[in-house]
Amino acid sequence: MVVAHDFLYQKPSTLLDALKLRAQYGEKCSLLAGGTDLVVNIKERRISPDIVIDIKGIPEFSILEERDGSIFIGSAITFTELIESPLIKSRVPIIAESAHTVASVGVRNRATLVGNICSAVPSLDSAPALLVYKTDVVVESVDGKRIIPIDKWFVAPKKTALQNNEIVLGVLVEIPNSENGTAYMKLGRYSGEDLAQAGVGIMISKNLEYKIAFCAVGPVPRRALKVEAFLNGKEFSSITNELSEIIQSEISPITDIRASKEYRRHMVDVLVERGIKLALSRLQGE
Amino acid sequence: MNKITFIINGEKRSIYVEPNDVLLDVLRDKLGLKSPKCGCERGDCGACSVLLNGKSVRSCLVFAIEVDGCEIETVEGISQNGLSVVQEAFIEMNSFQCGFCAPGVVIATTELLRKNSTPTKEEIKEALAGNLCRCTGYTPILEAVEKISHHNKHNSDNTGGTNE
């Protein structure tokens, strides 16, 4: 298929050049990393940028490293790189676990975590994983740097807190300082390509502090603070009616082509129970 | 038009492309490499897979201009010196019917076996999960890859070496 829409292509080799282009073109510019969303969006005419800025030539974007107790994941880091990174596996394993559930190998070889959170679709798998940690999104424009906490990042479906003169440099994920167990539970029709019908991220620390986050069961991915408050300090054996009511009050799923809202509601309880058990067994196993 | 230079199946080529030219179309229509197939054009089926710097990617989701300076391998390259072990196994097990998905499956399998010469059944399924096949129900495809894996395991047990 010939892509009907014409655009300019630039691949700057410095961050400053990229920021200048971004400032010049604003919302008429699209940023290209893996392209797995962007190319489809341009083909199917959902967007028609004047210019596409390929960020893969800028060294800062390809950094994946530990920085003062946090892990920096640059905007060009692919899901495959995250899955294969010993640093991610040992320090923030739920990021590797959720990356593993994204589409298939051929997509993960190209798609990036930052691209995923920039798409801000309600079903994005990376969100619950990032939300259970203290994560900041680092963005920059010609006017300077800005740090946006991940729970302020998702504004509405397909809308983030990014301004149209800014570029995301990467995310900074704080390594938890206490021992913990994590799990990412994804409900899909089959593995390989499917978007999440519901996703639950869980982290439990040794002193029974719970972090729980959802995707695909509300307009934006988010932490379930009431559920956490209820669970904190408690041993868990199974879902009670009381807990289920709190969980259900925190989600607002819709019916779409992938699942009905009733099914999603039912399955979130199931996923939370399975996820907590798995996270606890990982906590004890270590 | 923009000039890009890249290595395709071991050969260095320079061509002119527009920014909106998609790699799949350039491979098929400008370079005459017809092994990558156009199935869905939106990243869902895997029929257009090629190896880009050794990793399988969907060429329908890559702008040709992005591959300037990169190395690309298609099934034409994989079989340059005769059919590969992977292709032989698929033939032997009669893995395909219409064959439309075959190039993508060969690419995904080649990538897998280069990384891990003795994958388990689960690892094989995982690696091929993004390649849709409308004909076979997948069983003969998976069996062929398992057979290579067993063969490699057997060989390395006996000789300490591996064999792609």
Ligand code: FES
């Ligand atoms: S044609 Fe590219 S994935 Fe289907």
Ligand code: FES
């Ligand atoms: S053999 Fe026909 S699509 Fe796979």
